[in-house]
Amino acid sequence: MTLRDEPQSASAASPKPGGRDERLREIGLLRQALRRPELGAAAGCLLVLFFFAVFAGDSGLFSARGVVNFLEVSAQLGILAVAVALLMIGGEFDLSLGSMIAFAGVIMAILSTQYGWPIWSCILVAFAAAIMVGYLNGWLVVKTGLPSFIVTLATLFILRGVTLGVTRLITGRTQIPGMKELAAGDWLAPLFSGQFGGGFLAWLADHGIIDKRPDGLPSVQGIPVSILWWIGLTILGTWILLQTRFGNWIFTVGGDPNAARNVGVPVNKVKIRLFILSACAATLFAAIQVLSVGSADTSRGLQKEFEAIIAVVIGGTLLTGGYGSAVGAMFGALIFGIVQMGIFYTGIDTDWFKAFMGAMLLGAVLFNDFTRKKASEAR
Amino acid sequence: MASNDAALIELRDVSKYFGTVIALNGVSFAVRTGEVHCLLGDNGAGKSTLIKILSGVHAPTKGEFLVQGKPVSFASPRDALDAGIATVFQDLATVPLMSVARNFFAGREPVKGWGPLKHLDWDFINRTTREEMARMGIDVRDPGQPVGTLSGGERQSLAIARAVFFGAKVLILDEPTSALGVHQASVVLRLIAKARARGLGVIFITHNVHHAFPVADTITLLNRGRSLGSYAKGEISREKVLEMMAGGKELVDLEAELAAMSQQAV
Numbered sequence: 001m002t003l004r005d006e007p008q009s010a011s012a013a014s015p016k017p018g019g020r021d022e023r024l025r026e027i028g029l030l031r032q033a034l035r036r037p038e039l040g041a042a043a044g045c046l047l048v049l050f051f052f053a054v055f056a057g058d059s060g061l062f063s064a065r066g067v068v069n070f071l072e073v074s075a076q077l078g079i080l081a082v083a084v085a086l087l088m089i090g091g092e093f094d095l096s097l098g099s100m101i102a103f104a105g106v107i108m109a110i111l112s113t114q115y116g117w118p119i120w121s122c123i124l125v126a127f128a129a130a131i132m133v134g135y136l137n138g139w140l141v142v143k144t145g146l147p148s149f150i151v152t153l154a155t156l157f158i159l160r161g162v163t164l165g166v167t168r169l170i171t172g173r174t175q176i177p178g179m180k181e182l183a184a185g186d187w188l189a190p191l192f193s194g195q196f197g198g199g200f201l202a203w204l205a206d207h208g209i210i211d212k213r214p215d216g217l218p219s220v221q222g223i224p225v226s227i228l229w230w231i232g233l234t235i236l237g238t239w240i241l242l243q244t245r246f247g248n249w250i251f252t253v254g255g256d257p258n259a260a261r262n263v264g265v266p267v268n269k270v271k272i273r274l275f276i277l278s279a280c281a282a283t284l285f286a287a288i289q290v291l292s293v294g295s296a297d298t299s300r301g302l303q304k305e306f307e308a309i310i311a312v313v314i315g316g317t318l319l320t321g322g323y324g325s326a327v328g329a330m331f332g333a334l335i336f337g338i339v340q341m342g343i344f345y346t347g348i349d350t351d352w353f354k355a356f357m358g359a360m361l362l363g364a365v366l367f368n369d370f371t372r373k374k375a376s377e378a379r
Numbered sequence: 380m381a382s383n384d385a386a387l388i389e390l391r392d393v394s395k396y397f398g399t400v401i402a403l404n405g406v407s408f409a410v411r412t413g414e415v416h417c418l419l420g421d422n423g424a425g426k427s428t429l430i431k432i433l434s435g436v437h438a439p440t441k442g443e444f445l446v447q448g449k450p451v452s453f454a455s456p457r458d459a460l461d462a463g464i465a466t467v468f469q470d471l472a473t474v475p476l477m478s479v480a481r482n483f484f485a486g487r488e489p490v491k492g493w494g495p496l497k498h499l500d501w502d503f504i505n506r507t508t509r510e511e512m513a514r515m516g517i518d519v520r521d522p523g524q525p526v527g528t529l530s531g532g533e534r535q536s537l538a539i540a541r542a543v544f545f546g547a548k549v550l551i552l553d554e555p556t557s558a559l560g561v562h563q564a565s566v567v568l569r570l571i572a573k574a575r576a577r578g579l580g581v582i583f584i585t586h587n588v589h590h591a592f593p594v595a596d597t598i599t600l601l602n603r604g605r606s607l608g609s610y611a612k613g614e615i616s617r618e619k620v621l622e623m624m625a626g627g628k629e630l631v632d633l634e635a636e637l638a639a640m641s642q643q644a645v
Binding site: 239242243244245247248249251252255256259260261262263264265318322323372 | 456457460466468472473474475476477481484485486487488490497498499
């Protein structure tokens, strides 16, 4: 950007008419790439893939089975990460995410196994509960002006406690099994628990692209539906951020709430909606887990809020808000899945996984800080 | 000053009390089309309170507020904006990490398409940002570059260009030059002249007499919540203004004191 001043005195160095301003530097490709939030995560993904290709190349991690395994881990986290990315770009945290997963799962399980409600209605009730919890989180944050870190830390414990208390009160236990049979034949359940692409995988196996099991079936007979949700939600999140008014509001609200108010953005409405989105993503995660495993457990979703935040931060979103991307969150979740499954397949003790993720988080934060400075460097 | 029908906005004998504090006491003030009206005063003179009344943040306790001759009472800054009164706050107008184009249209994004396919009209957004910034004398090569890469003066230009584009008739600039260097300040003064040339009424708040004089058509002096009167540019000298402003006398005294000290040193 240059200032087109009025013609100045002859002694002032004036740019040649039609020529380039001497104060404008060529912006290198690297600088332009650094402006994209997801660059670091994409590079990290390649790095992790390369690492395990070298050290675990023949362990089965990159067989069809292994790939589907790590994609499924990534997909479940990725569903949460997209919503958390939008929320964090909007400048807020949701620590109650993990508790919401257990809460939603238990709602579905109690209503279906204890009261005989059809599965589809239980799913809808769980989502209705999520909208209420999300609204409450958002409303509390907006009305009290307290940091969402504290408000949702409170709801983390409240939700977890209520989930435990209610479940034990009604069933006498903390686990509710027996949903597999109830979900069979339900019209809504396959949306959360099914597999797809069986025919395609069989075709791949017939052509020798993926392995066959000794009994002649392909080594993978279906791709979990969670992967579709993951991809779909990432596309939706990207569309919202890059192509809609709401997306621009998210960036403005997270970047500077005062500026947002001054230009007429409905700050409170945007934040409340983002909290609702986050709680709904937790419920989607719960529906997928509960319906594929067939049981609910009050300890489900433990620490998922942190895993989602880590994936989002690795994906280039700033902790302070106003900057980030949904695609970055997808890469963050992918790194998570590859590392978790990679460590498992290489035979390293899985205890080391958390230490590795912590180190990744630290590295990502430092890298993000560097890119942000590069991106907004004053000239 | 004489209130005539051409006044875009006018305050008549406006007072504002906060509890026992009298922030403004019987201030009258008017801005016309194509006029730059400088509001001069030291800290605590009541400038901020006056801006907040004009921009709809506070309602006056007493007195009349007229927009194009009609009495109004604003419930929120949004009302003031809708009436064509745009306030450019010093730092609170742009988001540094967002692109120039996104900032330009923040809160009023143009969309095209229908239903769920409704999306931002990026062609229009980028083209308009470039055109409107060019009209302010700033050549934006890449509307996608973050506002953080702009200088202070360029950010002011963005805020002003945006206000003008969205139909502001009166532009209130709150201390736009106070944080800027000499060159950047002159850029902003030139912007003010450009806005006037486009037929806007400009209220320029400053405590710097040297910034006020080059662009002002009218100068109103505030001191301790009272107006010391409005003067057309030719009616009053810089020295007189400095003297009338609180602190002006102190500066004169300080000068004398320092002169005495340096003489002693010799």
